[in-house]
Amino acid sequence: MNLHIENMTCGGCARSVTAAIKDVDPAATVTVDLASKRVHIESAQPAERFTAALDDAGFPPRQDP
Structure with a gap:
């Protein structure tokens, strides 16, 4: 998965x-x-787990294609 973290x-x-x-x-x-x-x-983990962890860490991501 690819994420953009502004x-x-x-x-x-x-x-x-x-x-x-x-x-x-x-x-x-x-x-x-x-x-x-x-x-x-x-990773085999679902994307939602990573986006939630990054949100909690103060780095809200958005998914890149």
């Missing part, structure tokens, strides 16, 4: 986003593109 603006934000994702699924593969503010997640 307020992910620095390396600290990227680490926080990654940590929130890993809290949901420690085995998830996470690729962060800070320049485009996009995150790619490979």
Whole structure:
């Protein structure tokens, strides 16, 4: 799944986003593109679990195609 996180603006934000994702699924593969503010997640978990965790962490995502 691909997510766009508008307020992910620095390396600290990227680490926080990654940590929130890993809290949901420690085995998830996470690729962060800070320049485009996009995150790619490979996981068997449903997208809703990740979007809820990111909302709670202060990084509300929107799904990218």
